[in-house]
Structures are given as C-alpha cells and as structure tokens.
Amino acid sequence: MAVIGSSMGLPSVSDIFASNVLRLVLALLAASGLAGLLLDFARMLRLHRKMPPGPMPWPIIGNTHLLPKVKPWYYFEQLSKQFDSPVITFWIGRNPTVWINDAQSASELLEKKAAVYSSRPRMVVFAELTGMQQSSDPNAKVPGTNLVTMFYGERWRVHRKLTHQGVGLQQVRRYRGFQNDESKVIAYDILRSPEQYVAHYERYAASVVSIIGFNRRVSSIEDPIITEVIAVMQKAAELKVPGKEFPMLFETFPWMARLSPSLFPWIFKGLGRRRRGQEFFYTLAEEAHTKDPDQSCYVNDLFKEQPKYNLRKQEISSLAGNLFGAGSDTSSSTLITFTLACCAFPEVLPKVWEELDRVVGPHRSPSWEDEPELVYTKAFVKEVFRWRSVAIIGGQPHAPVSDDEWNGYIIPKGTWTQGNVWSIHHNEKDFPDPDRFNPDRYMKDSPESRPFPNEKGYMTFGWGRRVCSGQGLAEQGTFITVARMLWAFNIQKALDEQGNEVPVDIFSYTDGLNWRPQPFKCRFTVRSPEIRAAIEREGRQALQDLSEYDGESEAMDRFFKHNKQEA
Numbered sequence: 001m002a003v004i005g006s007s008m009g010l011p012s013v014s015d016i017f018a019s020n021v022l023r024l025v026l027a028l029l030a031a032s033g034l035a036g037l038l039l040d041f042a043r044m045l046r047l048h049r050k051m052p053p054g055p056m057p058w059p060i061i062g063n064t065h066l067l068p069k070v071k072p073w074y075y076f077e078q079l080s081k082q083f084d085s086p087v088i089t090f091w092i093g094r095n096p097t098v099w100i101n102d103a104q105s106a107s108e109l110l111e112k113k114a115a116v117y118s119s120r121p122r123m124v125v126f127a128e129l130t131g132m133q134q135s136s137d138p139n140a141k142v143p144g145t146n147l148v149t150m151f152y153g154e155r156w157r158v159h160r161k162l163t164h165q166g167v168g169l170q171q172v173r174r175y176r177g178f179q180n181d182e183s184k185v186i187a188y189d190i191l192r193s194p195e196q197y198v199a200h201y202e203r204y205a206a207s208v209v210s211i212i213g214f215n216r217r218v219s220s221i222e223d224p225i226i227t228e229v230i231a232v233m234q235k236a237a238e239l240k241v242p243g244k245e246f247p248m249l250f251e252t253f254p255w256m257a258r259l260s261p262s263l264f265p266w267i268f269k270g271l272g273r274r275r276r277g278q279e280f281f282y283t284l285a286e287e288a289h290t291k292d293p294d295q296s297c298y299v300n301d302l303f304k305e306q307p308k309y310n311l312r313k314q315e316i317s318s319l320a321g322n323l324f325g326a327g328s329d330t331s332s333s334t335l336i337t338f339t340l341a342c343c344a345f346p347e348v349l350p351k352v353w354e355e356l357d358r359v360v361g362p363h364r365s366p367s368w369e370d371e372p373e374l375v376y377t378k379a380f381v382k383e384v385f386r387w388r389s390v391a392i393i394g395g396q397p398h399a400p401v402s403d404d405e406w407n408g409y410i411i412p413k414g415t416w417t418q419g420n421v422w423s424i425h426h427n428e429k430d431f432p433d434p435d436r437f438n439p440d441r442y443m444k445d446s447p448e449s450r451p452f453p454n455e456k457g458y459m460t461f462g463w464g465r466r467v468c469s470g471q472g473l474a475e476q477g478t479f480i481t482v483a484r485m486l487w488a489f490n491i492q493k494a495l496d497e498q499g500n501e502v503p504v505d506i507f508s509y510t511d512g513l514n515w516r517p518q519p520f521k522c523r524f525t526v527r528s529p530e531i532r533a534a535i536e537r538e539g540r541q542a543l544q545d546l547s548e549y550d551g552e553s554e555a556m557d558r559f560f561k562h563n564k565q566e567a
C-alpha cells in the first residue's frame with residue numbers, strides 16, 4: 001500500500017516521519033525559546049521590583065519604546081518627578097539602567113561609595129566593537145586599551161596614574177604660562193575676526209592639549225585636528241546617547257556583535273573611522289618622540305614609561321588621544337556656552353565689570369595672581385559650569401563592582417549607572433529658577449546661595465574615582481579665559497539689518513552627551529580704547545612667546561590627505 005501511495009503522489013511513511021520530527025523540533029525550539037523568554041522576563045520583573053522605581057519593562061525591549069528621539073535627560077528628569085524618587089530605573093532592552101537625578105543621591109552613591117561605583121558597565125559597541133576592550137587585567141586575553149571605558153582594576157590604575165603625570169592637579173600649574181598665552185590669542189583673534197569666535201575657542205582648546213601632549217601648538221583654525229577631530233567627537237557623543245540611534249540591539253543581545261560586520265554597515269563604517277583615529281594618535285606621538293626625544297612633553301614621558309608598564313602601541317595612542325578626545329571639545333563647548341549666557345543675560349555683566357575694572361584696570365588683562373580678589377568672576381565661572389554643563393549626563397556611565405543598596409532598593413553589580421547632570425543642576429531646591437544664569441547663587445552671603453553636597457557647588461566633572469582627570473586643567477583654563485573675555489568685551493546679541501537684536505535661544509543645544517549651543521551669531525564690542533591696546537599688545541607678545549611650539553606635522557598631513565582620498 002505504501003508503495004502504491006507513493007507512486008500516486010501521496011507522502012511515504014518516511015516522509016511523514018521526517019516532517020513530524022521537523023515539526024517536533026520546531027515546536028521544541030519554540031517552546032524552549034518561549035520558556036527562555038518567560039524566564040528572562042521573570043528575571044526582569046524580579047529586578048524591577050527590587051531596583052529603584054521606574055516604568056514597567058516589557059519583555060526583550062524593556063522601556064526602549066518610551067525613549068525620546070533625542071535629549072533623554074529631560075525625560076529622565078520628568079520620570080524622577082513622576083516616580084517621586086531621585087534615583088530611577090529605566091530598562092534599555094533587557095538591561096536595567098539607573099539614573100541619578102539629584103545632587104544628594106549622586107553624592108551618596110558616586111562619592112561616598114566611590115569604591116563601589118568605580119567601574120564602567122560592559123559597553124559592547126563603544127568598547128568591544130571599537131577594539132578598545134574593557135578588561136583591567138593586564139594578563140587578559142584581550143586587555144583594555146582606554147581608561148575612559150576600562151573596568152576598574154589594575155590596568156585602569158596604571159592609565160589613570162600616567163594620565164595624572166600629564167594633566168594631574170600637580171602638573172597643570174606648570175602649563176599656566178602657555179595656557180594664558182593661548183587665551184590671550186583668543187582675545188586678539190576675536191578682535192580681528194569676531195564672527196569666527198567658535199573656531200577661535202576650538203583652536204585654543206586643541207592647542208593647549210597639543211602643546212602638553214606633543215610640544216606642538218595648533219596655530220590655525222584650519223588645522224585638521226580642529227576641523228576633523230572635534231567633528232568626530234561631536235558625532236561620537238551623539239551616538240553614545242540612549243535614543244533613536246543608540247545601537248541598543250548589540251547591548252541587549254551581545255552575541256549579535258559576533259555576526260558579520262557586513263550585516264550592519266552603517267555602524268561599522270563609523271567604528272572603522274574610530275580605529276583609524278587610534279592609529280593616528282600613535283603616529284603623532286611617534287613623530288613627536290622621534291623629532292626630539294629629550295623635549296619635555298607628555299608623549300615623551302609615555303615612551304619613557306613604556307618598558308616599565310609594558311605599554312602597547314594602542315595604549316600609548318589612547319593615552320595621547322584622550323587629551324584631544326576628552327579635553328578639546330569639552331573645553332571649547334564650555335566657552336561657547338559662556339558666550340551664549342552673556343548674550344541671553346546681559347543684566348549680569350555690569351557687576352562683573354565693576355570687579356574686573358577695580359582689580360585689574362584697563363591697561364593689562366586679568367592674571368592668575370588676580371584670582372583671589374576676583375570673587376564675583378569666580379562665581380561667574382562656576383555658574384558657567386553649572387548652567388549648561390557640557391557633559392550633560394556626566395560623561396560615561398559608572399557601574400558598581402558589587403551589588404549595592406540604596407534606600408532599601410538593590411542596584412546589581414555592573415548596572416549602567418548614570419548621573420543626570422541636567423537634572424542635578426536643574427533642581428529648584430538647590431538652584432532656584434535654574435534656567436536663569438545667575439552667578440549670585442555662588443556668592444556666600446547671597447540669599448540665592450544654597451548648600452550643596454560638595455565644596456565646588458557643581459558636579460560638572462563627574463564623581464569619585466572616575467572624576468575627570470583633566471578637571472584642574474579645564475577649570476584653570478576656563479577661569480583665565482572667561483575672566484579675560486569679560487574684561488575685554490561686551491558680548492551681546494547680534495543685530496539684524498534693521499539694527500534690532502537677534503534673539504538667542506537658551507534651549508537650542510546639540511543632541512550629544514557633550515552638548516554645545518547650536519550656532520548663533522553674537523557681537524563682541526571692545527570695552528575701551530585702552531583695553532583694545534592691551535589686547536593687541538598682549539596678543540602679539542603671546543604669539544611671539546608661543547612661537548617655540550610652532551611646527552608642522554607631516555604625519556598629520558599624510559593622515560588627513562589619505563582620509564580625504566578614501567572619502
């Protein structure tokens with residue numbers, strides 16, 4: 001019968017058996033997939049109950065569907081109010097992330113328990129796929145390369161120590177001379193081409209770290225280190241923000257990262273650029289070292305330390321590159337924010353001018369020695385750091401090295417823990433009328449001053465053991481530059497063709513985790529003929545003094561020419 005059936009086009013017994021087996025296998029696969037999903041969702045629900053409050057997660061996608069397209073820090077501030085808790089949990093895919101929204105909780109968790117919150121979470125895209133890796137174990141199969149993303153541990157300590165040898169608090173006083181000179185050049189440049197003020201700030205910031213790192217100044221706003229590197233940093237900072245473009249899939253299902261890169265060309269194209277960037281900084285370092293191995297600069301120190309710490313090529317590259325990556329976009333964006341604040345809040349200027357005119361006068365610009373007497377100017381600088389902090393979600397996330405507890409809630413080991421600096425600096429309780437730029441809140445006896453959990457009164461540079469390595473350099477440079485710009489110019493809104501002021505928007509910022517104001521026009525008017533003469537005299541002298549750092553980089557020319565050809 002079976003033979004007859006088969007010859008008539010009916011399935012044979014073996015066919016029926018095979019298709020039943022296939023169905024069974026498929027059913028088993030589906031059942032085990034479903035069981036896995038249910039188990040995973042049960043894990044999510046269990047954690048949801050134990051962790052700080054937040055919206056109910058869905059299986060697999062968590063709360064991802066709730067994420068706004070851009071600037072999620074506003075949304076997390078709202079969530080914190082909605083759940084009446086300064087610390088909230090938000091599920092990005094299958095992973096819980098914790099967002100800290102006020103200064104007291106940030107201080108309790110990230111400062112007082114600095115030893116616990118000293119690590120970084122696993123970052124599949126930004127550390128593993130870029131080839132940087134995160135292990136802090138020097139004997140790991142694939143050790144970490146960059147201190148910014150490295151897990152807390154032995155290798156991270158070596159990188160942190162080396163970075164501090166370059167830009168630590170003890171070191172940065174030595175840089176005051178050329179940092180001050182580069183800041184004088186900003187004022188001189190703005191006098192001559194005020195419409196390019198952003199490029200002047202960027203040149204200044206890049207030049208300071210370039211002298212520290214490579215003993216070579218960045219003398220032109222056309223230098224590719226500005227036009228290319230800062231642009232790449234801005235793009236990378238946008239991608240790192242959880243939102244529409246955040247490569248959530250890889251973080252949620254890390255195994256996907258092992259699939260062929262050709263399946264995700266849009267992501268891997270960007271990562272390729274980043275890899276080339278890593279080679280680029282090594283080439284620059286090697287060039288500076290070969291030119292003058294005895295010259296005192298950071299990369300020469302790194303080459304000296306290389307045998308002691310067994311530094312790999314990629315590590316030298318990342319240590320040198322971090323000066324630009326972490327230090328140039330952040331410092332220049334802070335100065336752009338300062339300029340916006342002057343345009344939007346002209347009423348704060350007369351008080352700071354009164355102090356600068358009294359302490360400094362019109363015949364020379366402010367100096368480091370004036371600092372103790374420039375009390376209001378220092379309050380002004382603090383308010384610049386607070387008002388629109390550049391690292392608006394505190395840079396990279398922290399992660400606890402062991403399970404932790406906060407207010408009876410659990411925060412498991414390795415949890416992505418982010419200080420929402422926007423919310424921290426925008427809290428009415430600590431900073432009444434927070435969108436108003438108001439240096440008075442940093443004056444001790446002012447009725448607008450409020451207690452804060454740290455002495456500085458802001459959390460712009462992060463927390464605990466991962467606090468910004470370049471904080472001293474950035475604070476000292478921002479102080480001298482803001483003081484000089486305030487002394488030199490009346491910075492105002494631009495005028496249109498009819499002579500009316502063009503309004504500025506204090507909410508119009510870029511979307512990256514290092515944000516800056518969207519381009520806006522403004523007016524720089526020198527405050528007096530005596531001040532103009534002083535800016536010109538000091539600017540010329542500064543350029544002369546800085547000429548010892550002038551020089552071309554063939555490696556850089558080659559790299560950017562090659563890149564242009566490839567593009």
Ligand code: HEM
Pocket residue numbers: 147148149160163167209322323324326327328330331334390391394395396397398460461462463464465466467468469470471473474
């Ligand atoms: C206004 C300027 C700057 C701001 C607002 C800023 C802010 C930050 C923030 C918020 C972090 C993360 C801290 C944390 O995880 O708790 C950070 C880390 C870091 N910053 Fe800065 N930064 C600035 C300038 C600089 C400069 C000039 C350098 C070096 C030349 C630098 C080097 C670093 C490094 C190496 C890290 C990683 C530290 C680690 O993970 O251990 N930064 N910065």
